[in-house]
Amino acid sequence: MLVGNFVDGDSRVQKEARCAAAAGWDTFLVGRSPSGRREEYALGAARVVRAAETMTATRYRAAHPHRRGVRGLVAYRSAELSRARHQRQRLRQRDLVADRELVARRVADGAGALEVLWAGAVLRVRALSVRLRGRWVAVRKGAFDRNYAAAASGPSSALERLLVRRGGEAAAWAAQPRLADFEDSFGRMADELAPDVLHANDAEMLGVAVRAAVRARAAGRRVAVVYDAHEYTAGDIRPEDVTWAPVMTAQEAKYIPMADAVVTAVDTFADKLVEHHGLAVRPTVVRNMPEASTFTVPGGRGPGVRGRLGLGPEATLLVYPGSVTPIRGLDTAVRALPQLPEAHLALLVGSRSGHVAELAALAGRLGVAERFHVLDYVPVEDLTDFIASATAGVDTLRRIPTQELTITTKYWSYIGARLPVVVSDVKAAGELTRRLGNGAVFEVDDVDGFARAVRTVARERERYAAVYTDEMLAAHSWEGQVPALLQVYERVSGLRPVPEEADGGSGENSESGESGESGESGEPDDWVPVSRPDPLHVAETAAHS
Template structure:
């Protein structure tokens, strides 16, 4: 009696033939809620899961995440460091020093030579000098002066190149983008390795660890892990083993806007090169699934596994809540935003709306106090609302819902980018499970869902007045927006509802492998029999 591929895949997993899953992500694991939930859920379902991420220290670290094994490997990031200290040079830049280290060494060497010449002159005055020696000292003095002009000139040219490179990373010009895209398109992989040298660093750090784990399935989290997974599968194929690759597209790579103008074209090229070699593609929302299918002419629509909160979260140490941490009375309205903080996330809009919202506080959960966070605080001080802007540290991903539950409104003020137009952030679902109404900018994905559910208000992106009006509307009748959060809705928008799709992908591709191996064994047996 024949069996279905699904049944074959489950039996293979039970035997241990096709059950080893290695998940690869190039971040530090701790802040990646999606990777953590996938690892825990797959391991709980019986798969032998190893999650490979990056260590913050120079030591290899091992731990457990539920039934999954976590390995964090040190990445020396030699290429990235070299790129940072050896900025690209323009025409005049080629006359300057190549790096900060070389510039500093030459300046220190010049200073030492100058000090040594002072000793030579003192020695000549004390001991006397013949005409030949005086001529030599005159020559040394002239040579040192000429060399000083040269060293100083090259130092200034290097620093000019470095400043231009830093400015370009902060605010790249249209010419920067055109040049980068052209180089990446014409030079293919050379452009990738040159403009994003961390790809080399990741290959050196993660490649051997993936090979050592001898996976049956490699789950590549995000585009910078896709090439790692496919190259590891190619090495395994050369060694006689078949390894399946799952590409987990976390975002619309071609639509991402970053300060580094080379990131999007390089990573889009990497995605285009490797995605057709993946055995399955999963992603975070239906619009992105359709874009990936159409853009890369995939044979089937990628499976959608949205990054939603778990109904049954891991039992760990209890977490406080935002209202208790801020020490605010239950009647004081609190807007809350947990997540990545960059200019394109639009938090400046909310800060500028605070003067129009007397008594309303704004709590932002951030990973680090970087330049933009400081700029937010400075802007709040200019507007006289510094006492109502609160910068709080991150909590663990599975603790976010409980921490923000005592806030009043969840806010997502994204500014327009192609990626933001289709995105529905994880924090949106976290707001739902925390029972918070939402105020969102009019990015298409989140705006359409908000209007469909009736759980909040939408305002024009970047409009502080519109943001304030939307917040006032929600505060005026908060219960009207939160009553939609019944048990059925929360179950629909929960991680547990996503897990069957994820496991179905694993089962399908592992079953295909098991059936192919079985047919190969049958063919070998028939050849022996004949």
């Protein structure tokens, strides 16, 4: 399994890896290494391998932003050159001071009039040269600094945005250099581990997996590719990186015909993939619901988030675990706090910088900083019980296509925690909430509406929480999603591993961390073939109709 993050905060890939390993697959979950060095650790019977990224392309692009317009022609071509030229100019200016002192000493030592005249003329010419060069250096460095700042907010040029829509790999790697680094690092890992199935999570890993499968085929070994679309890339909007969506959409369009199966997290995403790519078979939907083992009792088994914050039962506590970006709309919740004097908002985040810091500053300006709380992530297996002591879970998504269609992971966690919800009226989440009757819906970006919804849920919390019966939770568990995923693996590979308990519980493959090959077939002893597809078949679920 390949995923372009650090693994730790991604509940979906962790659950996929654990359930595949429990079913008997020798499972390696490959993600990024935060230390820059290769790291490995166990995840149940699976093995997490965090690859050492080269970061060569990403660092180069960061130091060589696009040279835009006249300013781009004047600007230095790289951060290193700009720093070097600026340093050289500072040293020239210091050296000029020393030259003036030398001329003054010659005069004091009684140098001849002609010598003094000549030395003074040379010094004046050099001083003029240093001054003019300093102005030129300042112009070029200033142009580079402004160009660099512009690249930070919009890293790609109009020409590049045009080229990436054509689907060319060179343009994609130039616009999104992380793709080149992923290919360099993750592609090497895919070759090293020599799997039977490559599960590519998100479009950024799809090309890596397909190219690894092609290399394996050239070496006489078949690798099946499963593409897991976590997001609706064509409908994503990232103002800070305008080429991300077109690059990933182009990557998806280019490589999805070469995938052996397509999986996605939301029914509406499956429909959009069929619509955009002409898939002959609808992708398998594997919803990112919490595991039944994490389900909790009403209010949780321990003090949870309420106890962590030292809040009594009378306080209205709103909780939000997950990614925090402007498009998630959490500023709506912060702006509503002045209208909710007994309400607290707790974010469970991976970092306190970026937009989280902006929200904290906003809370300070509104005078509600003492009721705005930022906590660290908790382990996936502890999340539902931790948040269950809150009054409600919030999901304040704004209107962009992908968020209109998605049900976020946190929403399923709220169900597992038996937590009423307050959600914006984006299509999918709004409709689901009205159907389940587990919370209140407010209009996107409506601060007053959000405050009204919170008051409603706080006042009638028991009624909203009553929908969470044991039967309802069972219908919204990860265990109900696992069979479909395992069937995909078996179908595309033609293999059916024997679960550990059915094999006497030896667990040799998952414990050893090795591929466990034996026999002339090159397949582990505890795998049996099941209708192996033709190695040259066209992907059933990704063929263009």
